Amino acid sequence: MAARGITLGIDLGTTSVKAALLGAAPDDPSGFEVLASCARAARAEAAAESVVAGPQVREQDVSRILQALNECLAAFPWQLLRSVVGIGVSGQMHGVVFWKTGQGCEWTEGGISPVLAPGAVSHLITWQDGRCSSEFLASLPQPKSHLSVATGFGCATIFWLLKNCPEFLKPYDAAGTVHDYLVAMLCGLPRPLMSDQNAASWGYFNTQSQSWNVEILRSSGFPVHLLPDIAKPGSVAGRTTRVWFEIPKGTKVGVALGDLQASVYSCMAQRTDAVLNISTSVQLAASMPSGFQPAQTPDPAAPVAYFPYFDGTYLGVAASLNGGNVLAMFVHMLIQWTADLGLEVEESTVYSRIIQAAMQQTDTHLTITPTVLGERHLPDQLASVTRISPDLSLGHVTRALCRGIVQNLLSMLPVRQLQEWGVQRVVGSGSALSRNEVLKQEVQRAFPLPMFFGQDVDAAVGAALVMLQRNLSQKES
Numbered sequence: 001m002a003a004r005g006i007t008l009g010i011d012l013g014t015t016s017v018k019a020a021l022l023g024a025a026p027d028d029p030s031g032f033e034v035l036a037s038c039a040r041a042a043r044a045e046a047a048a049e050s051v052v053a054g055p056q057v058r059e060q061d062v063s064r065i066l067q068a069l070n071e072c073l074a075a076f077p078w079q080l081l082r083s084v085v086g087i088g089v090s091g092q093m094h095g096v097v098f099w100k101t102g103q104g105c106e107w108t109e110g111g112i113s114p115v116l117a118p119g120a121v122s123h124l125i126t127w128q129d130g131r132c133s134s135e136f137l138a139s140l141p142q143p144k145s146h147l148s149v150a151t152g153f154g155c156a157t158i159f160w161l162l163k164n165c166p167e168f169l170k171p172y173d174a175a176g177t178v179h180d181y182l183v184a185m186l187c188g189l190p191r192p193l194m195s196d197q198n199a200a201s202w203g204y205f206n207t208q209s210q211s212w213n214v215e216i217l218r219s220s221g222f223p224v225h226l227l228p229d230i231a232k233p234g235s236v237a238g239r240t241t242r243v244w245f246e247i248p249k250g251t252k253v254g255v256a257l258g259d260l261q262a263s264v265y266s267c268m269a270q271r272t273d274a275v276l277n278i279s280t281s282v283q284l285a286a287s288m289p290s291g292f293q294p295a296q297t298p299d300p301a302a303p304v305a306y307f308p309y310f311d312g313t314y315l316g317v318a319a320s321l322n323g324g325n326v327l328a329m330f331v332h333m334l335i336q337w338t339a340d341l342g343l344e345v346e347e348s349t350v351y352s353r354i355i356q357a358a359m360q361q362t363d364t365h366l367t368i369t370p371t372v373l374g375e376r377h378l379p380d381q382l383a384s385v386t387r388i389s390p391d392l393s394l395g396h397v398t399r400a401l402c403r404g405i406v407q408n409l410l411s412m413l414p415v416r417q418l419q420e421w422g423v424q425r426v427v428g429s430g431s432a433l434s435r436n437e438v439l440k441q442e443v444q445r446a447f448p449l450p451m452f453f454g455q456d457v458d459a460a461v462g463a464a465l466v467m468l469q470r471n472l473s474q475k476e477s
């Protein structure tokens with residue numbers, strides 16, 4: 001087993017935290033090997049901290065996220081952790097967490113080495129947060145960016161807090177995504193650093209000039225001091241300030257990446273590959289030709305967005321809000337109905353039974369449009385079920401739900417468009433896909449292109465791979 005030049009990748013996802021240890025493997029066609037990996041459910045959903053926020057709020061408790069991370073790292077062999085020379089971090093995009101500089105975390109004694117615990121830090125207000133209504137978003141200034149602003153985007157959330165509960169922001173002087181927060185804490189950064197991947201996901205960021213829309217924001221009273229400094233994705237943010245789970249003090253930490261870009265990086269072997277990632281949400285992404293520049297005005301009705309990737313390139317992305325989370329909602333509904341009938345059933349049993357039932361039901365007329373959470377380009381269009389026949393078995397419903405998730409995505413980014421971009425093959429990733437044979441079948445049925453399925457810790461592997469391939473030989477920027 002390789003024990004030199006190991007990189008650690010961490011992905012702070014919506015449902016789970018994942019970590020992977022990677023080593024160089026010159027004899028493998030990929031050039032790397034995954035030495036160990038681990039995933040832990042974060043179970044971080046929390047009630048809103050701000051009293052005015054309504055039922056659409058989606059917040060997560062940062063201490064739960066860090067606890068899941070600690071569990072992942074504790075599960076790795078210490079011999080491998082000792083050889084870590086770089087840490088790459090990615091996570092759920094768009095969301096925002098606030099903290100007080102110098103007091104954002106505490107290092108508590110946890111056995112062999114100190115453990116990171118939250119200090120003066122808010123909840124994470126996630127990308128799934130729905131507090132910004134269409135009317136509220138329409139009242140915000142027009143961004144000078146090719147990306148429009150949706151609910152759950154950091155800058156929209158900050159505007160909402162500013163207008164509805166300005167007191168909430170008072171104790172804090174720094175903000176970032178939750179993965180920017182982790183990087184800032186590991187390195188003791190005096191000001192958070194953010195890659196353009198995450199900055200674009202907050203809104204009011206111009207990817208061409210690589211700058212925030214500071215004037216537009218300032219003239220609307222936005223607290224611009226909360227905007228992080230920008231750094232290149234793939235560059236080094238700093239070095240760890242202490243030994244952490246046997247990882248030596250002074251280890252390089254990369255600027256945090258978006259989970260979308262990190263997943264794509266882990267499995268896009270060629271520029272002609274498209275990546276289909278199904279985890280909590282779903283993304284279908286392909287490389288834009290080098291030199292591609294998106295139109296400079298936002299189009300809120302466009303189902304495809306162009307997100308920054310590496311080295312000034314872009315990904316064309318259909319990012320659906322309705323993916324594995326819709327299946328998870330269905331599973332929780334079944335558990336609740338069963339409980340209402342006086343019975344108890346385990347979540348894992350429900351997943352395996354519904355998947356088994358749908359494997360028996362190879363086709364269905366039932367049609368489910370699964371957009372329970374709306375889509376960013378169609379926030380008010382919710383889910384629907386049509387063509388209901390008397391045979392409404394679990395198998396029919398599960399198959400129709402899986403098919404609906406895939407068809408909804410393809411209605412946003414049709415295969416024809418992928419082919420025009422030169423896509424020749426689709427790589428499937430994400431744990432909602434790898435754990436669900438029915439979803440895989442529906443993906444294979446829907447794509448008239450060769451399909452290849454990757455691993456299920458992709459964003460963590462991507463974050464580690466960026467460190468392995470792009471950082472270790474570079475000087476800090």
Ligand SMILES: Nc1ncnc2c1ncn2[C@@H]1O[C@H](COP(=O)(O)OP(=O)(O)OP(=O)(O)O)[C@@H](O)[C@H]1O
Nearest residue numbers: 013014015016279280281324325328351431432435
């Ligand atoms: N036992 C199971 N069998 C099959 N699928 C499952 C099972 N448990 C969870 N899932 C699916 O996996 C999804 C969670 O995927 P994952 O753990 O990759 O989330 P995540 O990485 O936190 O998401 P993201 O990276 O988008 O934030 C759930 O939404 C659900 O659809």
Ligand SMILES: O=C(CO)[C@@H](O)[C@H](O)[C@H](O)[C@H](O)CO
Nearest residue numbers: 014092093260280281283319
């Ligand atoms: O699914 C996510 C978090 O678990 C998001 O970060 C998505 O990756 C993101 O919404 C999308 O890819 C781009 O908008």
